[in-house]
Amino acid sequence: MNSIEIGALSASAETLAKLCDLLVETVAAGGSVSFMHPLAPEAASAFWERSLAAAAKGERVVLGAWDGKVLAGTVTLLLDCPPNQPHRAEIAKLMTSIKYRGKGIGTRLMRAAEHLAVEKGRTLMVLDTATEEGASGLYEKLGFTLAGEIPDYALKPHGGLTGTLIYWKRIGVSS
Template identity: 45%
Template structure:
């Protein structure tokens, strides 16, 4: 699998493939901001909106693709627009297709985003994830620090309110 940073046109042009990944994540119970069932057209529309955020410099997207060019994972960074926030970014939508899990791809995507953020002068990253999710193990093992937990923060894909855990990581020293 190779990991590539995708520019806005590539995100827009591959929105259908990215939608396949997003619907797989939601169908497998990942709390990534959507309720099940998530239609393919809605998921592709979300990715096309994301392409515009990439074009505007508010976001960055990395995709993992296999030897057949199938999208098997993704991760993003969102950059705040406030003048006092140029040192930080939010890690968003780290997803790995069910068929590609357990092979270290999530860690590789996470590392790619962290390295790119550091290279761009970002010194602080933050994220939120569903409390008790498999993602927590990845973040903790990668050196992320727990800030705290917010009860009933977001609905799971099935609609049940679930707590979320907030994390941060300092970069570059």
């Protein structure tokens, strides 16, 4: 996967369409990323338009993993935290296209997000993932610490409740 290039995404019609396709695919495959199946393309588009507008204001960074013209994955680094949390960043919407899963895309996106957070002076990253079929193994491999589980936190995309696992990681500071 050396041909994969990771970089910040900006609003263009082509990028927006690829992000929408990835979100719809992820939800259809059972990915717990805040949406229910079936996800209407218009709802996916509205979400990404808001997300990319927030990125343009510096409130977040939306990273994409590109294999040529194919968007293989994405992750969002949330930076717009309350005034008493300027040291914190949050990970959201880590998604890898089904065709690219198991090839290290998620790891590379997470490392790029962490690097960006450190560049922006952040010293703590937090995230949550679904208890069932979430990415807890990946996050633990990357050094995140489990803070705990909240049962019945959200609906799964195809129905039924799932818990969420809350993780944290200190970054950019020596232990």
